[in-house]
Amino acid sequence: xxxxxxxxxxxxxxxxxxxxxxxxxxxxxxxxxxxxxxxxxxxxxxxxxxxxxxxxxxxxxxxxxxxxxxxxxxxxxxxxxxxxxxxxxxxxxxxxxxxxxxxxxxxxxxxxxxxxxxxxxxxxxxxxxxxxxxxxxxxxxxxxxxxxxxxxxxxxxxxxxxxxxxxxxxxxxxxxxxxxxxxxxxxxxxxxxxxxxxxxxxxxxxxxxxxxxxxxxxxxxxxxxxxxxxxxxxxxxxxxxxxxxxxxxxxxxxxxxxxxxxxxxxxxxxxxxxxxxxxxxxxxxxxxxxxxxx
Amino acid sequence: xxxxxxxxxxxxxxxxxxxxxxxxxxxxxxxxxxxxxxxxxxxxxxxxxxxxxxxxxxxxxxxxxxxxxxxxxxxxxxxxxxxxxxxxxxxxxxxxxxxxxxxxxxxxxxxxxxxxxxxxxxxxxxxxxxxxxxxxxxxxxxxxxxxxxxxxxxxxxxxxxxxxxxxxxxxxxxxxxxxxxxxxxxxxxxxxxxxxxxxxxxxxxxxxxxxxxxxxxxxxxxxxxxxxxxxxxxxxxxxxxxxxxxxxxxxxxxxxxxxxxxxxxxxxxxxxxxxxxxxxxxxxxxxxxxxxxx
DNA sequence: CCCCCGTTTTTTATACATAAGAAACATATG
DNA sequence: CATATGTTTCTTATGTATAAAAAACGGGGG
Numbered sequence: 001x002x003x004x005x006x007x008x009x010x011x012x013x014x015x016x017x018x019x020x021x022x023x024x025x026x027x028x029x030x031x032x033x034x035x036x037x038x039x040x041x042x043x044x045x046x047x048x049x050x051x052x053x054x055x056x057x058x059x060x061x062x063x064x065x066x067x068x069x070x071x072x073x074x075x076x077x078x079x080x081x082x083x084x085x086x087x088x089x090x091x092x093x094x095x096x097x098x099x100x101x102x103x104x105x106x107x108x109x110x111x112x113x114x115x116x117x118x119x120x121x122x123x124x125x126x127x128x129x130x131x132x133x134x135x136x137x138x139x140x141x142x143x144x145x146x147x148x149x150x151x152x153x154x155x156x157x158x159x160x161x162x163x164x165x166x167x168x169x170x171x172x173x174x175x176x177x178x179x180x181x182x183x184x185x186x187x188x189x190x191x192x193x194x195x196x197x198x199x200x201x202x203x204x205x206x207x208x209x210x211x212x213x214x215x216x217x218x219x220x221x222x223x224x225x226x227x228x229x230x231x232x233x234x235x236x237x238x239x240x241x242x243x244x245x246x247x248x249x250x251x252x253x254x255x256x257x258x259x260x261x262x263x264x265x266x267x268x269x270x271x272x273x274x275x276x277x278x279x280x281x282x283x284x285x286x287x288x289x290x291x292x293x294x
Numbered sequence: 295x296x297x298x299x300x301x302x303x304x305x306x307x308x309x310x311x312x313x314x315x316x317x318x319x320x321x322x323x324x325x326x327x328x329x330x331x332x333x334x335x336x337x338x339x340x341x342x343x344x345x346x347x348x349x350x351x352x353x354x355x356x357x358x359x360x361x362x363x364x365x366x367x368x369x370x371x372x373x374x375x376x377x378x379x380x381x382x383x384x385x386x387x388x389x390x391x392x393x394x395x396x397x398x399x400x401x402x403x404x405x406x407x408x409x410x411x412x413x414x415x416x417x418x419x420x421x422x423x424x425x426x427x428x429x430x431x432x433x434x435x436x437x438x439x440x441x442x443x444x445x446x447x448x449x450x451x452x453x454x455x456x457x458x459x460x461x462x463x464x465x466x467x468x469x470x471x472x473x474x475x476x477x478x479x480x481x482x483x484x485x486x487x488x489x490x491x492x493x494x495x496x497x498x499x500x501x502x503x504x505x506x507x508x509x510x511x512x513x514x515x516x517x518x519x520x521x522x523x524x525x526x527x528x529x530x531x532x533x534x535x536x537x538x539x540x541x542x543x544x545x546x547x548x549x550x551x552x553x554x555x556x557x558x559x560x561x562x563x564x565x566x567x568x569x570x571x572x573x574x575x576x577x578x579x580x581x582x583x584x585x586x587x588x
Numbered sequence: 589c590c591c592c593c594g595t596t597t598t599t600t601a602t603a604c605a606t607a608a609g610a611a612a613c614a615t616a617t618g
Numbered sequence: 619c620a621t622a623t624g625t626t627t628c629t630t631a632t633g634t635a636t637a638a639a640a641a642a643c644g645g646g647g648g
Contacts, residue, residue: 001607002631040610110599119633128422134518156517163457223450224428295637296601334640404629413603
């Protein structure tokens with residue numbers, strides 16, 4: 001049966017919303033909450049009911065009042081807020097990256113389902129979606145093969161990445177001054193500088209910033225296929241570097257500086273500079289990845 | 295429960311194999327047949343059993359002999375040899391291309407399952423795989439949206455296609471004389487000329503040749519992401535033009551001539567010529583597609 | 589030993605069931 | 619009559635079941 005992760009996530013989010021109100025304040029309408037929480041009204045009502053039962057909310061005639069400040073410990077644990085399909089992703093990545101799997105390993109749906117403690121349906125669905133990352137391949141009537149997180153995977157990945165990103169970066173040169181992107185680039189630079197200033201403590205935050213930066217660059221001229229490919233890159237970096245922490249701090253610092261150089265080049269509108277900065281960064285990122293695979 | 299399409303397909307294939315033997319001849323071993331038919335030995339045995347039951351094969355002590363020439367009418371009909379998941383693909387494409395769906399249409403798993411007469415599981419699996427074509431998008435907990443077979447879809451598709459194909463075509467310039475690809479290019483040219491000579495009767499064969507040609511070009515430097523993108527292109531052309539037959543003959547003839555020009559350019563090894571021929575063909579293909587969408 | 593075939597065990601493809609969640613409908617209240 | 623809440627209906631996420639297909643096992647001959 002379906003898990004109630006949506007409810008639990010909404011419940012947790014609701015705690016945060018309630019904390020912005022004073023005790024005794026009246027809550028917004030169900031519909032307003034629905035929009036804020038990004039779930040259906042059905043779920044909102046379930047959350048409200050749960051909070052009423054705990055005394056956090058008191059339902060009076062035609063209104064709901066905050067009766068008690070919710071405590072953080074009432075939150076549902078993170079794991080329970082993730083749909084099974086999301087948990088499977090993590091489990092699978094871990095299985096893969098941990099090195100339990102080398103190139104050519106056969107992937108057995110039943111076995112994975114057992115190992116992860118989920119239904120086979122979920123595994124199939126996951127594998128079908130995961131196929132797009134280019135790491136597994138289906139064989140008719142006979143399961144899947146893991147193709148390996150190999151050097152050639154990295155090279156093929158970066159060949160495409162280079163095409164896509166150079167294409168987007170070049171488009172910056174022709175971007176009008178009034179484009180809102182320049183503002184976003186500005187705040188992107190600020191975010192990079194901030195992170196750099198506190199690099200020793202926060203170097204782990206880079207991964208997410210990296211993804212955001214590269215996605216920003218590609219948004220200048222949206223293309224669904226390029227955006228979909230960004231998912232591949234994000235996945236690779238997110239999970240791969242989660243299991244390969246070597247030189248993480250240094251690696252990220254270098255990348256930040258390269259990003260800053262690229263930002264400067266973009267702002268110069270000089271296509272030669274843009275090209276150079278972009279290629280420099282991509283080459284360096286590729287070498288780093290290759291290095292960590294070997 | 296699982297359908298026996300594998301068996302039926304193998305059965306049909308087996309008829310063809312048997313027809314290459316004389317009456318009374320001894321059949322190859324189960325293992326040999328397994329390789330020829332591309333199925334498991336379990337299925338081979340089922341096929342053999344079925345043929346024995348029909349008197350086509352006579353099992354004697356430690357050997358099997360052909361007792362009767364199988365008739366074509368004993369073949370299972372084509373539909374019964376397609377896995378449900380394959381049939382769903384066709385049904386879905388038809389539903390989409392017929393125009394039952396316009397941009398923004400919400401796709402309802404349950405409804406599709408009912409409409410196509412299959413289990414919801416299959417529909418979900420299909421949609422998950424189909425996602426990569428960029429025509430549908432998933433919304434959390436709320437089904438899918440059809441984004442429409444629109445002009446912007448075609449433009450985005452061709453932007454990528456151009457990057458990929460120009461990249462591969464350019465690589466030809468540096469290809470050594472002894473590369474086996476040149477031979478394949480030669481026979482590709484022959485196939486084009488043949489088709490052109492008989493264009494009035496065979497213009498419908500172009501679609502498949504087109505796909506093979508473009509795939510050949512990309513094989514010079516294999517990249518799993520580019521290959522996967524070829525699937526998108528193949529799908530688009532295959533199904534779209536199945537529902538848009540306008541000017542089909544003329545359209546295909548133009549494309550064949552463009553292919554021949556590109557082949558010549560490739561063989562010249564002159565990067566400028568290659569570039570021009572490649573771009574010319576892609577531009578023309580794009581315009582044709584755009585034209586047929588409008 | 590190595591290939592062939594009969595048998596048994598596993599795994600995949602597909603159907604079906606059901607609680608959670610979304611959406612639609614209905615009613616009430618200002 | 620517009621908006622908020624109560625109720626009903628429909629859809630999705632996930633688990634379970636099972637026949638078909640694949641793979642593994644095992645005994646005989648050459």
